[in-house]
Amino acid sequence: MLRSKIKYLPFAIMALLSPVIWWNIFFTNPMSFFAEWQKAPVYFQNKTGSIYSEKNLKYLDDQRWESLKKGQNSFLSRLYYGKPVILVKEFFDYLTFLSPRSYFVAGNDSKFLPKKVEPLPCLFFPFWGLGILLCVKSKTLKPILLTLFLGLIPYLTGQRTFPYLFPLFILYLYFIRKGIENIKNAQARLIIILFLIFYETYLIGRTYWFM
């Protein structure tokens, strides 16, 4: 039991040293989280209201090819440039909340993320991808389905801040752990973990230097 817990210790250290985690543990007021969550209904209302906003509908209108010819809208043009297509656009907007760039490149300079460093170290990215593939291969689909489901929270509020993204950060750390664990050679795995921890320490130094 203890051995299995020790096995996870390096990953726990790596998770805690990830800028987005330690920044929000040590430098963010927990009340800010509640303040953000309190605004969720307003964000949700704004977001759902914007889907079929006048602006979006005007784009559709412009594009119905008959409109471009200054003629009447045909059935086919209303089919291709109709309201259901906006939902497809929204689907891809939703996917951007899961996109690796939001997690492995510099944060949005909000109070929930340290400036000038990435939320999760960018070197984690290949292990993140590998972790997802391993879940698919082993048919461990729950984490993936959970990711897709929890991704709806930031999407429906339109917010890319940590209070809305943190479940995804935790899940992404899980995938990263799975990816690193897949390295069969124990020595190589240890070297990689140590290097990643070293890189995270560098990021801490960088954040402190900018403070």
Add this chain to the structure above:
Amino acid sequence: MNIRKTIIILGFFLVAFIGGIFRFYKLSSYPVSLSMDEAAIGYNAYSILKTGKDEHGEKLPLAFTSVGDYKPPVDVYLTVPSVALFGLSEFSVRFPVALLSVLSVVVFILILRELKFSWFSATAGGFWLAISPWHVYFSRASFEAITALFFLLLGLLLILYWVRKKQGFSLVLSVISFSLSVWAYHSTRFFVPILVLSLIFLFRNRFISLLKNRRLLFLTICFTAIFAIPFIRLAIFTPAIRTRAAVTSILRESNLALNLHNGNYKNFGELIFNNDLYLVFHHWTGKYLNYFDFRFWFWKGLEFTPPGYLDMGLLYLVDLPIFLLGIYAIYISKNKILKNLSVFWFFCGPLAASFTMNEQHPLRALVWLPFFGFVWTNGIDFLKNHFRKLVFVYFFLILINIVYFYNIYFIQFPYFYSEYWQYGYKQNALFACENKTKYDKIFITDTFGSYGPESTGIPYIYVLFYCKYNPESYLGNNRQIDNIYTKRMDGENDINTKNLLFIASPWDLPLNLIPQKQIIKKIDFLNGRPAFYYVETGKQGGKIKFK
């Protein structure tokens, strides 16, 4: 010939035919105008045909100076026979690349066969490439990346063939093909060497056995040297190779360049925690990861319309589930070569593009296309083997997507972006040539745009192209085209000088001050916004005052 072979050959031709339709249908008219690069390629090919020299007078150059961008030579030389056959026209300029694009479909089918796909799946993969919006878009506008991709695919096919059949001739041909790919476009200069190294690693046993075949080894080295030595000479002793790399490098991006220290650090802390190495690495990581974006792949990658409008991804929307199936199928596949190639291409495909300016550049990332082809083919293969009826559903849905692509490409794209293809310069050039004897001088503006002077063109190349200007005369005249000049209208002096014609944009001149009778013609962009005004000054001069 048995029925199976007949069906296979028919499938081949059908797919190539479909690819031909997608690429040659109204080729002269869409895109709606020749781009600057196309006009430059066309005229330089014409000049080579007539004089053996480029527009600058250099004899059979290995890099075309053009407008200072040092165009790779392969496309220009491929255009020479096309111009000889069809004359100097939009069709002759676009024909070679469109043809190579169709041939790419055939080569891709053969590659998939070498990777052990069935004939059905390989032909389906060829069909995917034949109708691929990503490939079709760039195939219709003489982009060098398509030529480079063709030679890259051909080189890959020949290496796979050599590995299987042990025919030495294939290896030599693959060297030539890869070399031509390097010569053809900038991003393959980066990608091809790492692809070759990966192939050598992947088939290392086969390449080790090459060491025992001295004749073949000698030939391979010889042909590599024939192509590599001039390239290296150009890279080191001329600006031909360096210029483009320098101009498009991410180091030139302002949000990075302004933060770099270039060796001047204020203190030790800055040297450690804010050094240029980290800044560049971090900036590059952002650009690289930007390419792994479903919205770029399936929704907005080709940017046929402005932000906010519905658009087209690199792939069809209906390809999304096939793509996901394909990823799974490759992962569980026992085909090591396919797996390794796919992993290599997945990570290395966007590398060359990630080192350049601009976010998510579909042209510079075109070398990535084969990865999506491999995945898609795996996906359709998996679907065929496990859910056969859904294959028909897919092909029905792809028809719906194709109709959408047709509308986006032939109607929306020209409407929104005609000016970015220098629409109007053809008319300007033709008018200038037809009327040059009527005026003392003709000035064509190089600045235009729907909503402001946002774009810069090179009008002289359109004049040379459409007027089929004699290259000997052009060079003999010190590169001056009779009485036609590139200049923006500039103040009262211009408008009051007699007997001039200005082909100007609305941003060059105060239209409200110019008498209407002096504006003899107007060209609009396809979005209805004014593009160019043809303003002639009086035969006696004028007395117009600008406030």
